[in-house]
Amino acid sequence: MKDHAGRVVRYLRDQEARLSREDPDLVVADIADALVTIAEQYSAGQVGALLPEEMIQDLVPPKDWESLQLAAVLVTALAAGIGAHFLGMTAIAPWIGAGVLLLGLIITFRQDFRRFSTVFPNGGFAP
Incomplete structure (x- = not known):
């Protein structure tokens, strides 16, 4: 579960970094979709599956310093x-x-x- 949470964090950080490189309107919509998905999954008790695996499967969790x-x-x-x-x-x-x-x-x-x-x-x- 910790690995999944780390990959979700990485996904959100990557999306945030896109704000300075791409059209903010498109990026904000992607971030909002991801946050709605996270909220829905969390409220349904699916803490170990906050985002679909295909969205985060290639991401590496950030280091915890x-x-x-x-x-x-x-x-x-x-x-x-x-x-x-x-x-x-x-x-x-x-x-x-x-x-x-x-x-x-x-x-x-x-x-x-x-x-x-x-x-x-x-x-x-x-x-």
Whole structure:
């Protein structure tokens, strides 16, 4: 099922990329048709067949870099906290690490960063 979902994502990304190369009116109609099909299949409980196989059979799912991105953000935040400690800022080193972590999550995951807010007390938005 994960392979199918990845190929659906690839199909939608490919259609989106067509917007800059082809007539947008035609491409938007194709995207709308695909999204209606996905919605119908999902509402019917056909999560493993969101788009017909003939539409996505030759597509390769995109790589999922989220784990590597998250690891990089965590290592950077840890390094910032440790660096602050060794520079003599021991009282604020945890805050520096937490700030770098929050900033890294915001930069890396943009609008989706709030799903990581459980890492911080009070959702990370109040001391």
